[in-house]
Amino acid sequence: MRFVLANWGSRGEVEPFAVLGRELVRRGHDVSLVVAPDLVDFARSAGPAAVAYGPTVQSIIDPHQDYFKLLFSKPWRARELRRLVREFSAPIDECRESAGQTLLGLAGGTDLLLTGMNYEGIAANVAEACGIPFATLQHFPLRANGRLLPFLPPRLGRLVMTGSEWLTWLGHRVNDDAQREALGLPKSRGHWTRRIAESGAMEIQAYDAVCFPGLGQEWAHWNDQSPPLRPFVGALTLEMPADADDEVASWIAGGTPPIFFGFGSMPIDPAGDTIAMIARACAQLGERALIGAGTNDFSNVPQFDHVKVVGTINYAQVFPTCRAIVHHGGSGTTNAGLRSGRPTMILWMLPDQTFWAGRLKRLKVGTGRRFLATTERTLVADLRKILAPDYAARASSLAAQMTKPADSVAATADLVEKFAISRRG
Helix, strand or coil, rough: CCEEEEECHHHHHHHHHHHHHHHHHHHCCEEEECCCCCHHHHHHHCCCCCEECCCCCHHHHHHHHHHHHHHHHCCHHHHHHHHHHHHHHHHHCCCCHHHHHHHHHHHHHEEEECCCCCHHHHHHHHHHHCCCCEEECCCCCCCCCCCCCCCCCCHHHHHHHHHHHHHHHHHHHHHHHHHHHHHCCCCCCCCCHHHHCCCCEEECCCCCCCHHHHHHCCCCHHHHCCCCCCCCCCCCCCCCCCCCHHHHHHHHHHCCCEEEEECCCCCCCCHHHHHHHHHHHHHHCCCCEEECCCCCCCCCCCCCCCEEEEEECCCCHHHHHCCECCCCCHHHHHHHHHHHHHCCCEEEHHHHHHHHHHHHHHHHCEEEEEHHHCCHHHHHHHHHHHHHHHHHHHHHHHHHHHHCHEEEHHHHHHHHHHHHHHCCC
């Protein structure tokens, strides 16, 4: 069979698609990954063929992060906020038409088009116009539900999420209708998520239902058929070996288990101040620190005997050997931390990362704090909290309930194969 897996976004957002693509290729299928231009090489490293669409991720990250820094610290600076919104949204909007054309060019003869959150409406329109099976893959509960916002009653939480969808649709309606007209489709009458659900598309939930108690029951009616339409499969992670794995393992074995700190694709500036803060906090607690540089340049940061800075590492191998995990709150890193059975702290920078921080608190396996509000004093206090034995015990118990990575991959591949076959004319 032929599959097109399209998702514009950062490495953490693309990785689940690369994982699934690799497994489908192993099973003998023809797979095309469609990702941001600066993620093409990464996607190809997983095995499938890859092509680019949309702007580079790097062109979006800085103004996107700057916007939320300003919004949370100085929300009255409306003019500058509007400028930053234009900076990160304009490249995405400018590429909408070309992104649709790229998907349209790949859609012919496809047994299934699978997409993620970004450019989701564009992909849904292409699938509808071409009459091909359509599916989505979501790394947190994106559809309206009563569990994502636990501080609200379920009914109100669903209402808030539905209202947010409606506002999003209003903002994109003109572009959505323009694409639909070009494809020979009628004008839209609501958010594309409603059209997706009404079309009978499969919406794969690439996280564990145990992380959102009650969600499985709330969505049970979607899964009382074969194949299920909102199946929970667990997180999809590559778990690829990294060049530094042996060096890191040797360093860890040479002392007490460290606390891991990592920030993924989030830029950290000034890096030296952050490293020094981590070093001082860990020194107060008598802990060692293993710091993953991610996309940051940590080559000129201060050096400390109890701190090791590394590049890319294999989370699945390293995390279980650590005492605790501290990171930015990306879905992939969060799930790797939860699977490791280690208590976690999220130092979030963007709104979606706060959802996972809230989950850790709700599950009592970790905590969270805004990165820019973090000081040496708060870091010491937060680390003391999650290093307590009760947090470690709950984290270990939760990990035992989560889907194993290999099972997640196999289940997802089985599902898309069965769904594509079930939708054949």
